[in-house]
Amino acid sequence: MSHRENFVNREIALIDILDTVLDKGVAIKGDIVISIAGIDLVYLDLKVLISSVETLVQSAQDDLVSSLSSENMDREKEALARATERS
Amino acid sequence: MARLLYLYGIALKDEVEDKEFSQMKTIDGKNNVEVIAYGECAAIVSPVEVEEFGEEVLEVKTNQMDWVQEKAYLHHEILMELKEMATLIPMKFCTILESETSLEKKMDAHETEWAILLQKLSGKEEWNVKIYNHPGQLKEQVAEHHPDIQKKREEISQMSKGMQYLQKKKLDQFIDEQVVQEQQSYVNQIHRDWSDLCEETAEKKVWNKSVTGKEEDMCWNCAYLIDKEQVEKFLSSVTKANEEGESTGWHIEVTGPWPVYHFSTLSKSEVE
Structure with a gap:
């Protein structure tokens, strides 16, 4: 198996996607209705994040976000829960 | 109903002209993807409604993390699909233009630079x-x-x-x-x-x-x-x-x- 096959399309953490699409990509000024100024995830309230992850798990079950496996969401939810317990 | 344009990215016109986008997901799940060509480039957009993506509505929605997560994930998913079809300059989440005229103005100003960038990004x-x-x-x-x-x-x-x-x-x-x-x-x-x-x-x-x-x-x-x-x-x-x-x-x-x-x-x- 090539290395590429081994790595390609591995599941990406939701937080990684958020960090990138909210912060990177080309930003166009003017004429834009709204541009979300880089939301810094590091400073986001983790509790808010957890509750919204829970919402997403729910919607994944409702097939709303069918491609996000609930197993993956559960894992992330656990990780976030651990993080808040510690803080 | 006023129509806004949600901009996903810019591609070279030659690479997207004959592609089929109608089956693709879009950010609002209602309207189809449209390709608006300008010079050598093409903007890949889908219309969105003011009621869902207008400035005031977005100010509220972007504070709702569940909405942001769902839509940002969708944005990413759509861009992943587009990138399979053509070399793409990806836009930031919620890049929305007021009208086709304002999009054309942007394209006019940056088309040359975008075309050069796209050529540079091709195959990378x-x-x-x-x-x-x-x-x-x-x-x-x-x-x-x-x-x-x-x-x-x-x-x-x-x-x-x-x-x-x-x-x-x-x-x-x-x-x-x-x-x-x-x-x-x-x-x-x-x-x-x-x-x-x-x-x-x-x-x-x-x-x-x-x-x-x-x-x-x-x-x-x-x-x-x-x-x-x-x-x-x-x-x-x-x-x-x-x-x-x-x-x-x-x-x-x-x-x-x-x-x-x-x-x-x-x-x-x-x-x-």
């Missing part, structure tokens, strides 16, 4: 690397093998109990600092090796443990722009580093290929 991929380290092994290594530490230990053993306590604390701190140094030099070395295989690199902020939820330290977070021909070599180097570093607590995570989010900035960081 963005890969993202995160390097984690469980400091246990490095700590042990430093504590046992660092010459200064052996010497300090002997000195401490000659001291009074109170002094010993203080000096031991200091020594622990010193060990931690050495571990961080070790981590940094490992990361620097490996990044240098990888950079040789890449067109460009973009260092990202490392996340603290409350964000990663991991026991390991995140020591490196970086995006790499790599020519497709070099990707296999790059990934093989990552695999090798993962195998070699395992015993000293290293773990490398690679994801990709991503839309080229980190390498689409123009000469000016923002398009005026």
Whole structure:
């Protein structure tokens, strides 16, 4: 198996996607209705994040976000829960 | 109903002209993707309604994390699909234009620059690397093998109990600092090796443990722009580093290929 096959399309953490699409990509000024100024995830309230992850798990079950496996969401939810317990 | 345009990205007209987009998902799940050509480039958009994506509505919705997560994920998913079809300059989440006229104005101003950028990005991929380290092994290594530490230990053993306590604390701190140094030099070395295989690199902020939820330290977070021909070599180097570093607590995570989010900035960081 090539290395590429081994790595390609591995599941990406939701937080990684958020960090990138909210912060990177080309930003166009003017004429834009709204541009979300880089939301810094590091400073986001983790509790808010957890509750919204829970919402997403729910919607994944409702097939709303069918491609996000609930197993993956559960894992992330656990990780976030651990993080808040510690803080 | 007033119509806004949600802009996903810019591609070369030649690459998208004869492609079929009607089956694709869109950000609102209602309207279809449209391709608006201008000069050599084409904007990939889908109409959205003011009631859902207007300025005032978005100000409220972007504070609802569940909405942001669902839509940002969808944005990413759509861009992933588009990138399979053509070389793409990806737009930031919620890049919305007021009308076709304002889109044309943007295209007019930047079409040449975008076309050059697209040619440069053609055949390249963005890969993202995160390097984690469980400091246990490095700590042990430093504590046992660092010459200064052996010497300090002997000195401490000659001291009074109170002094010993203080000096031991200091020594622990010193060990931690050495571990961080070790981590940094490992990361620097490996990044240098990888950079040789890449067109460009973009260092990202490392996340603290409350964000990663991991026991390991995140020591490196970086995006790499790599020519497709070099990707296999790059990934093989990552695999090798993962195998070699395992015993000293290293773990490398690679994801990709991503839309080229980190390498689409123009000469000016923002398009005026």
